[in-house]
Structures are given as structure tokens and as C-alpha cells.
Amino acid sequence: xxxxxxxxxxxxxxxxxxxxxxxxxxxxxxxxxxxxxxxxxxxxxxxxxxxxxxxxxxxxxxxxxxxxxxxxxxxxxxxxxxxxxxxxxxxxxxxxxxxxxxxxxxxxxxxxxxxxxxxxxxxxxxxxxxxxxxxxxxxxxxxxxxxxxxxxxxxxxxxxxxxxxxxxxxxxxxxxxxxxxxxxxxxxxxxxxxxxxxxxxxxxxxxxxxxxxxxxxxxxxxxxxxxxxxxxxxxxxxxxxxxxxxxxxxxxxxxxxxxxxxxxxxxxxxxxxxxxxxxxxxxxxxxxxxxxxxxxxxxxxxxxxxxxxxxxxxxxxxxxxxxxxxxxxxxxxxxxxxxxxxxxxxxxxxxxxxxxxxxxxxxxxxxxxxxxxxxxxxxxxxxxxxxxxxxxxxxxxxxxxxxxxxxxxxxxxxxxx
Amino acid sequence: xxxxxxxxxxxxxxxxxxxxxxxxxxxxxxxxxxxxxxxxxxxxxxxxxxxxxxxxxxxxxxxxxxxxxxxxxxxxxxxxxxxxxxxxxxxxxxxxxxxxxxxxxxxxxxxxxxxxxxxxxxxxxxxxxxxxxxxxxxxxxxxxxxxxxxxxxxxxxxxxxxxxxxxxxxxxxxxxxxxxxxxxxxxxxxxxxxxxxxxxxxxxxxxxxxxxxxxxxxxxxxxxxxxxxxxxxxxxxxxxxxxxxxxxxxxxxxxxxxxxxxxxxxxxxxxxxxxxxxxxxxxxxxxxxxxxxxxxxxxxxxxxxxxxxxxxxxxxxxxxxxxxxxxxxxxxxxxxxxxxxxxxxxxxxxxxxxxxxxxxxxxxxxxxxxxxxxxxxxxxxxxxxxxxxxxxxxxxxxxxxxxxxxxxxxxxxxxxx
Numbered sequence: 001x002x003x004x005x006x007x008x009x010x011x012x013x014x015x016x017x018x019x020x021x022x023x024x025x026x027x028x029x030x031x032x033x034x035x036x037x038x039x040x041x042x043x044x045x046x047x048x049x050x051x052x053x054x055x056x057x058x059x060x061x062x063x064x065x066x067x068x069x070x071x072x073x074x075x076x077x078x079x080x081x082x083x084x085x086x087x088x089x090x091x092x093x094x095x096x097x098x099x100x101x102x103x104x105x106x107x108x109x110x111x112x113x114x115x116x117x118x119x120x121x122x123x124x125x126x127x128x129x130x131x132x133x134x135x136x137x138x139x140x141x142x143x144x145x146x147x148x149x150x151x152x153x154x155x156x157x158x159x160x161x162x163x164x165x166x167x168x169x170x171x172x173x174x175x176x177x178x179x180x181x182x183x184x185x186x187x188x189x190x191x192x193x194x195x196x197x198x199x200x201x202x203x204x205x206x207x208x209x210x211x212x213x214x215x216x217x218x219x220x221x222x223x224x225x226x227x228x229x230x231x232x233x234x235x236x237x238x239x240x241x242x243x244x245x246x247x248x249x250x251x252x253x254x255x256x257x258x259x260x261x262x263x264x265x266x267x268x269x270x271x272x273x274x275x276x277x278x279x280x281x282x283x284x285x286x287x288x289x290x291x292x293x294x295x296x297x298x299x300x301x302x303x304x305x306x307x308x309x310x311x312x313x314x315x316x317x318x319x320x321x322x323x324x325x326x327x328x329x330x331x332x333x334x335x336x337x338x339x340x341x342x343x344x345x346x347x348x349x350x351x352x353x354x355x356x357x358x359x360x361x362x363x364x365x366x367x368x369x370x371x372x373x374x375x376x377x378x379x380x381x382x383x384x385x386x387x388x389x390x391x392x393x394x395x396x397x398x399x400x401x402x403x404x405x406x407x408x409x410x411x412x413x414x415x416x417x
Numbered sequence: 418x419x420x421x422x423x424x425x426x427x428x429x430x431x432x433x434x435x436x437x438x439x440x441x442x443x444x445x446x447x448x449x450x451x452x453x454x455x456x457x458x459x460x461x462x463x464x465x466x467x468x469x470x471x472x473x474x475x476x477x478x479x480x481x482x483x484x485x486x487x488x489x490x491x492x493x494x495x496x497x498x499x500x501x502x503x504x505x506x507x508x509x510x511x512x513x514x515x516x517x518x519x520x521x522x523x524x525x526x527x528x529x530x531x532x533x534x535x536x537x538x539x540x541x542x543x544x545x546x547x548x549x550x551x552x553x554x555x556x557x558x559x560x561x562x563x564x565x566x567x568x569x570x571x572x573x574x575x576x577x578x579x580x581x582x583x584x585x586x587x588x589x590x591x592x593x594x595x596x597x598x599x600x601x602x603x604x605x606x607x608x609x610x611x612x613x614x615x616x617x618x619x620x621x622x623x624x625x626x627x628x629x630x631x632x633x634x635x636x637x638x639x640x641x642x643x644x645x646x647x648x649x650x651x652x653x654x655x656x657x658x659x660x661x662x663x664x665x666x667x668x669x670x671x672x673x674x675x676x677x678x679x680x681x682x683x684x685x686x687x688x689x690x691x692x693x694x695x696x697x698x699x700x701x702x703x704x705x706x707x708x709x710x711x712x713x714x715x716x717x718x719x720x721x722x723x724x725x726x727x728x729x730x731x732x733x734x735x736x737x738x739x740x741x742x743x744x745x746x747x748x749x750x751x752x753x754x755x756x757x758x759x760x761x762x763x764x765x766x767x768x769x770x771x772x773x774x775x776x777x778x779x780x781x782x783x784x785x786x787x788x789x790x791x792x793x794x795x796x797x798x799x800x801x802x803x804x805x806x807x808x809x810x811x812x813x814x815x816x817x818x819x820x821x822x823x824x825x826x827x828x829x830x831x832x833x834x
Contacts, residue, residue, distance in 0.1 A: 011625055013453045014634075015444025019436055022458070027432030036430045037465060041439070041456035048454055055472060071604045072624060105799045109604035129802050152628070152806065272696075272717070278703030279689075279696025282717040286695030289771055289804055297723040300689070300699040300715025302708070306757060310714060310727075340723060354706055387706055 001169060002060040003029050005039040006052055008068040008077045009149055012041045021066040021147075021154050028158060031219060032166050033174050034062070044074040053084050057142055062169075064162070067149030069132035071111040078135065081144050082119035085137050092118040095126075095133045102131055125161035129153045136165060143169075175228030176219040177236055181246040182255050182400045186214045192242050196235070203231050205239075212396035213255060248403060255396065259403050260288040268343045268372075268406070272298040273311050273336035275323065275349040276366060280395035297340035301332070311335030324349050324361050326378040329369035334376050344405075345371040348398050352387045364390050368398040370405045377405060418586060419477040420446055422456040423469055425485040425494045426566055429458045438483040438564075438571050445575060449583050450591035450638060451479070461491040470501050474559055479586075481579070484566030486549035488528040495552065498561050499536035502554050509535040512543075512550045519548060542578040546570045553582060592645035593636040594653055598663040599672050599817045603631045609659050613652070620648050622656075629813035630672060665820060672813065676820050677705040685760045685789075685823070689715040690728050690753035692740065692766040693783060697812035714757035718749070728752030741766050741778050743795040746786035750793055761822075762788040765815050769804045781807055785815040787822045794822060 005022050012019055022039050029036045038059065042052045049068075056063050068077030082089055095116035103112070115132045118124055125134035125145075130153040136145045145162050147154045167173070181189055190197065190207045193216075197205045203220035216239060220231035240247060249258040263270060272282045282298030285291055299310050304323055307313040312335040313328055321327040329347050337345030350366025357363035362382075369378040381397055383390045422442050428434050439456050446453045454476065459469045466485075473480050485494030499506055512533035520529070532549045535541055542551035542562075547570040553562045562579050564571045598606055603626040607614065610633075614622045620637035633656060637648035657664060666675040680687060689699045699715030702708055716727050721740055724730040730748040738744040746764050754762030767783025774780035779799075786795040798814055800807045 010623060012440075013443055013456070014447045015440045015442070016625070016634075018440050019456075023429075023432045023435050025432070026430055030431045037460060037462075038469070039430070039436075039458035043454060045454075052455070070626065072607055074623075102801050107605070109602070109608055111604045111608070129806055150626075150628075274696070274715075276703075277700070278708070278712075279691070279699035279715050279717065282696035283694070283700055283808075286693075286717070286719060287805055287808070291695070292719055292773075295695075295717075295719045297719065297727060298691075298696055298715070298717025300696065300703070300712075300717070302703060302712050302714065306714040309757075340726075356709075388704055391700075391704070 001062065002035045002037060003062040003064060004056040004060040005036065006049070006056060006063055006065045007039070007041045008044060008049060008065055009041070010043045010074075012067075013043050020151055021149070024151065024155060025064050025066070025158065028163065029166075031174060031176060031217075032163070033170060033172065033221065034166060044068055044076060046076050046080050049077065049080045050084060053081070053144075061141065062143045062145070062166070064145045064147065066147050066154055069115065069134065069146065069148045071109065071114055071131070075114075078119065078146050081137060081146050085119065085139050085142075085144070087119035087121060087137060087139075089117040090120045092116050092124050092133070095124055098126065098133075099131060123161075123165070125157050127153050127157060128160075129156060134161070136162070172221055173224055173228055174219060174221050175225055175232065176217050177232050178251050179216045179218070179236065179239060179247050180213060180249045180253055180255070180258075181215065181243060182213045182248050182396075182403070184214070184243070184246045189214055189216070189243060189246065193239055196238060200235060203228075203235055205235065212393055255399055255403065256284050256288050259399055259406065260285060260291060260294065262403075262406050263294040263344075264290060266406070266410075269294050269296050269341075270344040270346060270402075271296045271336040271340040271342035273307075273332040273345060273347040274298070274300050275302060275307070275332070275347075276352045277348040277391050277395045277398070278302060280391060281346055281348060281398050284395060284399060296342040297336070299336055299339075307332065311339065322361070324351055324365060324367060326367050326369070326380065329367035329378045330371070330376040333369040333371040334374060337371055337374070343373055344402070345369070345376070346398055346402050348394050350381070350383075350390070350394055352390045352394075354387060366390070366394040366397075368394065368401055370398070370401045372405050372409050377401065418479065419452045419454060420479040420481060421473040421477040422453065423466070423473060423480055423482045424456070424458045425461060425466060425482055426458070427460045429484075430460050437568055438566070441568065441572060442481050442483070442575065445580065446583075447591065447593075449580070450587055450589055451583060461485055461493060463493050463497050466494065466497045467501060470498070470561075478559060479583070480561045481564065482561065483564050483571055486532065486551065486563065486565045488526065488531050488548070492531075495536065495563050498554060498563050502536065502556050502559075502561070504536035504538060504554060504556075506534040507537045509533050509541050509550070512541055515543065515550075516548060540578075540582070542574050544570055544574060545577075546573060551578070553579070589638055590641055590645060591636060591638050592642055592649065593634055594649050595668050596633045596635070596653065596656060596664050597630060597666045597670055597672070597675075598632065598660060599630045599665050599813070599820070601631070601660070601663045602626075606631055606633075606660060606663065610656055613655060617652060620645075620652055622652065629810055665817075672816055672820065673701050673705050676816055676823065677702060677708060677711065679820075679823050680711040680761075681707060683823070683827075684711075685826075686711050686713050686758075687761040687763060687819075688713045688753040688757040688759035690724075690749040690762060690764040691715070691717050692719060692724070692749070692764075693769040694765040694808050694812045694815070695719060697808060698763055698765060698815050701812060701816060713759040714753070716753055716756075724749060728756065739778070741768055741782060741784060743784050743786070743797065746784035746795045747788070747793040750786040750788040751791060754788055754791070760790055761819070762786070762793070763815055763819050765811050767798070767800075767807070767811055769807045769811075771804060783807070783811040783814075785811065785818055787815070787818045789822050789826050794818070
């Protein structure tokens with residue numbers, strides 16, 4: 001089975017945005033074992049899109065498009081695909097109801113209704129993150145999946161609606177297990193299992209660097225799910241035995257969900273005190289549904305005065321060691337926990353740049369701290385990149401330190417029993 | 418003049434890497450006023466690349482390729498292009514000398530010599546950052562520029578060798594102005610200037626939805642920059658006259674940078690009090706370099722106790738109206754400002770879901786507040802989507818409300834004078 005990707009959007013042709021959708025879909029197709037030989041980008045223009053469909057269907061069985069599903073007149077992907085397949089556009093009542101629910105209590109411009117007309121007979125793909133549903137049209141052995149442009153809408157729609165559709169078209173089954181690692185770089189991790197990666201062809205092991213973490217994806221091909229899982233197990237076990245301390249979770253787990261589950265399970269509450277990350281740590285922890293059970297209070301203490309006033313960092317410490325110091329990081333996490341009555345405190349203080357660096361304390365120098373029941377551990381980071389990159393990396397490192405300290409606390413607790 | 422981009426590389430088809438080269442080249446072409454109607458990605462395969470060249474030259478005058486110039490057997494872009502133009506490959510002595518200099522004192526694999534054979538008559542483009550030179554072949558009105566794949570090599574080669582070549586081919590210039598709007602949706606904004614968009618062909622006006630904001634891009638074509646700017650001005654003025662209250666900035670401005678510049682300029686300090694957004698508002702404001710001049714303290718008060726203890730929200734209010742209420746939002750922003758000695762307070766409180774909603778207070782209900790010198794304004798939002806989406810939209814709306822209140826404060830101040 002051969003597929004092609006056609007991304008529709010003048011903003012791609014103008015270089016306004018990166019085609020991250022093409023990369024996402026390409027990776028998904030590779031995992032599904034579907035051959036992808038071409039990707040195309042074309043503007044919001046009916047004639048040129050129609051020609052692109054012609055060319056692609058001459059070479060492939062399936063086309064996946066992204067973009068051009070919005071409410072304005074220049075959103076023409078769905079209509080052009082329908083015309084190509086000779087399907088009339090009909091109102092999809094379910095999508096209309098969903099759209100009206102989406103806009104309930106708000107003004108809806110009437111042009112939005114365009115989005116709930118679908119090619120007759122198409123499989124409609126719900127959009128849980130926006131107003132434009134997608135669809136799959138199949139006819140005479142050719143299939144087109146029409147997906148929205150914003151990655152926040154396309155990715156879940158692919159995962160929830162398109163992936164399982166494509167899997168059913170395949171004769172074999174592919175199963176993947178993803179291991180998430182934090183606190184170790186891609187090359188250092190890959191080094192540890194290099195010969196395992198080289199000798200293993202089914203399952204395959206592929207390392208990917210992600211922002212502030214890395215993953216190993218183990219993919220097996222077999223006649224059914226059980227066969228694939230049996231192939232994966234010994235390989236996953238071997239990776240755990242070599243790198244287990246860095247693996248925080250599998251598949252859909254995130255560093256935050258792994259940490260928050262642990263905190264909730266152990267009934268440990270947490271408070272944050274942030275300087276350079278300015279709310280990122282709190283915001284990430286709170287992104288976990290159910291965070292209210294464990295997250296007490298967060299402080300963004302961007303000035304020395306607020307570090308002293310709200311966290312009780314001593315003026316001596318600030319004067320002697322400075323705001324960017326292990327001493328301040330320690331007093332910040334202890335102060336946040338104490339003041340808000342939490343078991344655990346987590347803190348960050350550093351120089352995110354671009355200004356504010358000195359020879360002694362350069363841009364990218366960050367101290368993070370975690371206190372558990374009044375006992376603090378701090379860590380020095382020397383990060384690089386943009387202000388945003390430094391802040392994100394510091395927040396991720398602080399949450400990883402929190403994960404390590406919970407594990408440590410667990411071990412201490414067990415050794416006492 | 419029409420151009421196309423063909424990126425060559427199996428790693429793009431597997432989704433291993435993002436096609437940042439296409440975006441870079443697309444942006445350069447847009448700046449040069451060269452029309453780009455299609456981008457293609459194809460693997461390292463001679464037949465398929467050759468077919469892609471055929472298709473592209475049927476539609477365009479110039480092709481720019483990236484990738485496939487390395488020393489290995491599957492690097493075939495230059496050879497395929499030469500065959501397409503019926504040019505034999507000849508040793509380029511200058512490139513050979515540069516290659517030998519590059520490897521001086523190191524072992525050079527003989528396969529590297531492949532890289533210094535060039536299509537006869539081609540313009541050779543030096544590679545100052547790698548071993549593979551690029552080239553430009555022109556024949557019978559068609560041109561191909563063959564560039565290496567690594568962005569660190571492609572970008573400088575384009576800037577040093579290709580850009581000036583293309584400039585010489587162009588008879589006109591393109592200039593764009595981007596207007597950023599916040600607090601209004603894409604369709605509602607487009608509605609306001611629909612007939613202007615329809616009748617305007619030079620400059621063109623294109624709307625784009627972005628996360629929690631939208632932009633209009635006005636693009637003019639003329640003989641020079643001045644002529645383009647003169648074409649853009651009356652159209653931009655007209656859009657300002659209809660939608661000015663929603664336009665927060667132009668070109669590279671962001672909502673946060675617009676707000677922070679105003680605050681810094683007016684010497685107004687700010688403190689935040691966040692419940693559902695849990696640090697996002699503080700984090701965004703602090704992403705602006707120089708935030709330390711105006712950002713005082715942020716509070717993430719996720720529990721009722723912390724709202725009372727750290728912000729002084731009255732227990733009466735919490736009991737009578739609940740944590741998700743305009744009254745709580747108001748006391749939160751006033752409390753944050755008071756406690757930290759800031760001029761302005763900004764607050765959010767709401768139900769981000771997926772749990773916690775009731776018939777009366779459903780998931781997505783958020784109240785935001787902004788107080789300026791003790792006087793608060795609150796706003797009710799009914800948002801939808803995932804937890805993350807609701808939180809992001811609430812943070813964006815709060816910062817937009819802050820922008821409006823600063824403008825209001827400005828007006829009040831002026832009317833008093």
C-alpha cells in the first residue's frame with residue numbers, strides 16, 4: 001500500500017510555518033508499514049490542488065491531506081476532494097450538533113456552517129479540538145483522508161480516527177512500545193544499547209530525541225497483537241535492565257503524569273517556587289487532571305523582595321550568594337513547602353537571558369531544588385539556547401529532580417521498614 | 418517567475434527530520450517576490466527524482482533542490498539533474514582543491530571525490546560549511562539550483578550564492594505587512610473586511626488563524642520597496658479603522674511583547690493570581706526579556722485555602738459564590754496586586770476539566786480579572802476543548818484583557834489631563 005501526503009496552505013508556501021504535520025504523518029505511516037514516496041505542499045487553490053490530487057493518485061492508493069478545512073472561502077480542500085471523487089456535499093447532522101454545542105453561549109459567524117457539510121458517504125472524523133471535522137472518502141480502490149491544518153487538531157484526529165482505519169487496510173500488524181527516558185541524552189542512551197539496536201530487526205529499536213527527554217520506540221511486526229508483544233517483551237526487559245533508572249514511563253506516559261500519579265498515590269502534596277521559569281513548573285504540574293489533590297500553592301518570585309517576603313529566603317543569603325545560587329534554590333523550595341503546608345517544595349532560580357549574564361554567572365546558569373519534608377537537594381544546570389529554551393529545559397530538569405527525589409524517598413521509606 | 422522546491426531525502430519521508438530547508442527557501446522566495454506554488458519531498462531514488470523534476474519543470478521555471486549531494490552511492494541529486502539537462506559530469510578543479518584543503522592532515526575516503534564532479538557549464542556554489550559544493554544549471558529557459566541537505570550548509574550557500582542570482586532574474590519586489598489581532602475570531606474579523614479582501618488584488622489581504630489570535634497579511638508587488646509600502650498603507654489604514662481595537666501589533670510583535678512594552682514604557686508593575694491556568698499567565702509574561710522591570714510576584718493558588726491565605730480572598734466570597742466566580746476573580750487580582758505592591762493584578766479562576774464540571778458551572782467556565790490601581794474588571798469565558806486548550810485560551814484571554822485595561826487606563830489618564 002502506497003500513500004502520499006498533501007499539505008494545503010499558502011502559509012506553508014510563504015514559509016510562515018513549518019510543515020510539522022507532514023513529519024508527524026510520515027512517521028505514523030512508517031510505523032504502520034505504509035510506503036510513502038512523495039510529499040507535496042500546495043496553496044489554497046482549487047485548480048492546483050486538483051492537479052496535485054491527480055498526480056498523487058497516479059502514484060499512490062491513499063492520500064492524506066492537511067489544512068484548508070476552515071470556515072473561510074479560501075478553505076477548499078474538502079470541497080476539492082469531494083469534486084475529485086464526484087461526491088456531493090451534504091449536511092452532517094452530528095457534526096452540526098457538535099458545532100452548535102461548541103459555540104453554545106457564544107456568537108457563531110454563519111460561515112462556520114460550511115465546516116459541517118461533508119462529502120456524501122464519507123467517514124466523518126470528529127474534531128475534539130477545533131471546529132472543522134475531517135473525513136475519509138473511499139471509492140474505486142482510492143482513499144483520501146482530509147484532516148485539519150492546526151497540529152493540535154490534526155494529531156489527535158489522526159490518532160483517534162485515521163490510524164485504526166489504516167491499520168485495518170494492512171495485512172500484518174505492527175505493535176510499538178515506547179519507553180520514555182529522562183535525565184539522559186540521546187547519544188548516551190543509544191550507546192548503552194547500540195549492539196542491541198544493530199542486531200535487532202524484528203522488533204526494531206529506534207531512538208528519538210524529544211524536547212528535554214528521549215524515547216526508544218520498539219516496533220514488532222507479526223500476525224497479531226500477541227505475537228508482536230511476545231517479540232517486544234525480551235527486548236524491553238533488556239533495555240530496562242540497562243537503563244531502568246532513566247525510564248520514567250511507557251507509551252502515553254509523560255514525565256508530569258508519572259510524577260503526579262506517584263504523588264497522588266503516596267498522598268504527598270507539593271508547592272513550587274519559581275524565578276527564571278516563572279510559573280512553568282506549576283503550570284506543567286497543574287496540566288495533569290486531578291492536580292488539585294496534591295498541588296497546593298505556587299509562587300513566582302521574580303524579584304529578591306518577593307523571594308524574601310513570600311518564601312522567607314533570608315536577606316543574608318541573597319546578599320552573600322545572590323539570587324542565582326544553590327543556597328537560594330534551597331531556601332526557596334523549603335520556604336514554598338513550609339509557607340503552604342506542603343510535603344514537597346520545588347524551586348528554580350537562574351539566568352534565562354538574553355541579558356543579565358556575567359562571567360561568573362553566565363546566561364543559562366540555573367539552580368534547581370527539591371525539598372522533601374524539609375530536606376532539600378539542589379542541582380546546578382548550565383543550559384544553552386534561547387530564553388524560552390533555557391526556561392523550558394530548567395522546568396523539565398526540576399520536575400525530573402522531583403521524580404528522582406520521590407523515588408529516593410520511597411527507597412528510604414522501604415529501607416526503614 | 419515561478420519556482421518549486423524539491424527536497425530529496427528518505428529521512429524526510431520517514432519523518433525522522435523536519436523539512437526546515439523548505440520553509441527557509443520558501444520564505445526567501447516570498448521575500449524575493451518569486452511565486453512558489455508547490456513543494457515536493459522525494460526519496461533518494463533516481464527514477465522518482467527524475468519524474469519529480471519532470472512534473473515540476475512542467476509548472477515552473479526554477480527548481481531548488483536540497484539534499485542528496487553527499488559522497489555515498491545513494492546521493493544522486495546532482496547526477497540526476499545533470500542527466501535531466503543532458504550535461505556530462507566533469508571534475509571541477511577549484512572544488513577539488515578546496516576539498517583537499519578541507520581534508521588536509523586527515524584521512525579522506527576516496528568516495529569524497531564524487532562531490533567535486535560538476536555538470537559541465539554549471540555555476541559552482543562553494544560550500545564553506547561542509548564538503549559538498551552546490552551548483553546552478555541553466556538551459557533553455559529552465560534553471561535548477563542544487564543545494565546540500567544540512568541546513569547549516571544550505572542556508573549560507575543560499576544567502577551567498579543563490580539569492581543574488583535570483584535577484585538578478587526578478588523585475589519586481591514583494592513587501593508584506595502583518596497585522597496581529599487578539600480578542601476576535603478569524604471568521605468574525607474576516608467578515609468585517611470581506612469586500613476589501615475580495616476587491617483587493619495588489620496588495621492582497623490574507624487572513625490566518627493562529628492559536629488564540631489571528632493575523633492579516635497584506636502583500637504588495639511593486640518595482641521597489643517604497644512603491645509596495647505606498648500600496649499597503651491605505652489598505653492597512655482601512656483595516657485599522659474597522660478593527661483597530663483588536664490589532665495589538667504589526668509584523669514580529671506578539672501579544673505578550675505588545676503588553677510588556679506598554680507596561681515597561683508606562684512604568685506599571687504587575688502581579689498575577691492564577692487558579693486554572695496555574696502559572697501560564699506569569700510564565701508567558703516572564704518570557705519577555707526584561708520582564709524583571711515590571712513583573713513583581715505570581716501566585717498559583719490552586720486551593721481555596723491558598724486563595725484566602727496568600728491573596729486575601731474572603732472566606733465569605735468563596736463560600737457564597739464559589740472559587741469559580743467573578744467575585745473570586747476580582748478579589749484574586751486585587752489581592753495579588755496589593756500583597757505584592759504592584760499597580761496591576763491579573764487573575765484567572767475556572768474549570769479546566771475534564772472533571773469538576775456541573776450543570777451550573779460546566780467545564781470551560783473561566784472568570785478572568787484585571788485590576789488597575791485597585792479597580793477591577795472581570796470577564797466570563799465559556800471555553801471548550803481539552804484541559805490544555807482551555808487553560809491556554811484562558812491565559813491568552815487574560816493577557817488580552819490586561820492589554821485592553823492598559824489602553825483604557827491610558828484613555829482615562831488622557832481625558833483627565
